[in-house]
Amino acid sequence: MTGPVAALLDGGLRLHLQHGPIDLIIGADPAPGGSRQQAFEAAADRFGTILDELVAELPLLRCAVGPSSPRPAGAIAQRMDAAVRRLPTCFVTPMAAVAGAVADAVLAAMLAAVPLGRAYVNNGGDIALHLAPGQVFTLAMAGLDQGELGRIAVASADRIGGIATSGQGGRSLSLGIAGSVTVLAADAATADAAATLVANAVDLPDHPGIRRIPARVRQPDSDLGDRPVVTHVGPLTSGEIHAALRAGAVLAEDYRAAGLIAGAALSLRGTTLVVGSAGQIEIRKVEHA
């Protein structure tokens, strides 16, 4: 069995941590009195046990949460559990927040060790972000067609600590047809779970051009069980694209109105809808090859 590994990228500017399915790319700009080296050491130190902590409770974390479902014991597992419980939906398991919760935990470990100006932990597209007062962070959103969908500019005053993306391009299975759904929230666990659920909601139930198979066929121990995950999306009319995006946008707007997320960008086949976050998410008209 392989253990966790760490590698410095870009001549030490970034840190890569990997263990099993977890891949983190970490950047940290030290504030006066701190050093990048210390931050990376703290991150690697925290990372060492994360997968084992999660695996210890994996069966529970793969079960749907409900009002009376048991709570996990581990710190990260509890963050996952809390994040999905906050979001009203009919079905969700704590695994919907796993990537974000891991990113949050590693970011917190760095901040506890060193003062940092800007820092991020990118866990396969689910990003935990720290910005000291006055700092800004700009992300590019990419579409499935390789084009840039737009930019997200986050300033410290926005109080956004998590940016997560879910959809057909990701490694995880999705119940919906969204190309990508990017969510901004206070922390990465919440952003991750919300992005997953909003991406699931971008859908056209019973559309003949959408192929689905039970999640278990693709991944025997998927937390989605026999729920049908999308494997192929055929041609869609622009009316259908808008209908699918609106279905997701309704849920995203509910979450935003309840103060659970700051905003979201929902994309499907070159069309993007933005919920909330005026001024932060700038959608650029993409050129198609």
Place this chain on the structure above:
Amino acid sequence: MAERREMRPEKIRCDACPVLCYIADGMSGACDRYANHAGELVRLDPLTIIETAEAKGVKAVPFMKGAEWDGDILATSRPVITAIGAGTTYPDYKPAPFIVSQPIDGVDMVTVVTEGIFSYCGVKVKIDTDRHIGDERAIVRVDGEPIGHVMTSEYGSKMLSLGGVEHLTGGSKAEGRVTCDALLRLCNCEAVEMTIDDGVTLVVQAGKAPIINGETERLMRVGCGSAAIGMFAAQWVGHVDEVVVVDDHITGVLSEHQAGKMLDVPPTGIRVKGRRSTPGRYFQVAEPGTGWGGTNITDPLTILRETDAKVAWPGLRLFMVSTTGEQFGYYELDDALRPVEKPAPEAVRLSAERIAENCEPSVCSVLFMGGAGGSLRAGVTENPVRLTQSVKAALARVTCGGAEAYVWPGGGITVMADVLGMPTNAFGYVPTPALVAPIEFTMTMKDYAALGGHMKSVRPIDSVMTDAVRRVGRKP
């Protein structure tokens, strides 16, 4: 549901990390690093490094932690980083999994390493044999499914075109699956049995002799029948009066041939069937087959017409031999001018052996051919067409698993590479079905930056040369 029936039932438990994923056949685990390949757990991601040093042996050497390997890689030879095990990113706006830099002669070189998913791919197979394996355009099948067809006959060999998008995704699901599986095995240098419509049953394995209708081919012909006459005429004169080199393509007759004339070989009255091309050269002396010289004959006398009694003489010595020297017969004409088989004199027997000696061993060559599409190129650069342009301008060198790749002129990046030049198990597949093949683009750092490369993702070579990296010797 159709997809469900496609799934084979074998699932395995991956023990590579504590998650212990349960992985269905043809799928990868949660990490995308380990996969279930027909019930076997395979690692997808370790980079394979091919030593440029003249390392002997071609077997994969695990890169173990220990003094004998530690740190000496860069000092002893500049390794070629290959894409095998690099993994691939799809969709591809993410930079290719590994973009590796290493200094070469003071210039920062960049190798963009990725494993491409090739829907447009196949293999071209060259089979060294003169035997008739099937007509041009005949369908080649595996398990009854069409996977390709017979192409042209080339010098001493037959060509097959197997795979391609029409078979992979253009036909039935079974056709696509069988084609993908056959291509994968051929590319990974495994043996594949195939049948050719109205032709033979064939076992093809890269680097090995073909097995045709259960018989292993040994030698590639020394030349056509006419060429053999030209090469060996001087050795026959004085020992025999007439030589017929039996060949499905061009059968040669010594006394009529220019080479015989120059050596003053007199006419003999031995006449062969078929259509005369030029003096001493005959087409179509028999039907194509798996007998002598790629014809269907087992008794060479059947290609002779009646001897010309005005010219021939009793006791005339006739030698008949195939283009590989593997079959031969020695005859003398009786008083009725009929050939009667006799034990071959020593000199004649030696000449047959000499022909065989000059034949190269018969082998199957398998060339992978695939096109690098827009999405694969995007993993290399933010501006995909510039990669194509720099490949065409020869700024970027393309290799497949470290093997030299021939890049076709014209649009796109369509490459051909010898699978024998790649390390073992260089190829994988995805259920699309499509092959996953390694492809590397190597260029100077400056050129890479100029074509819009993902400069921020460039990693120094020592950062990818970890313990998990597989190192193999470069094939000679």
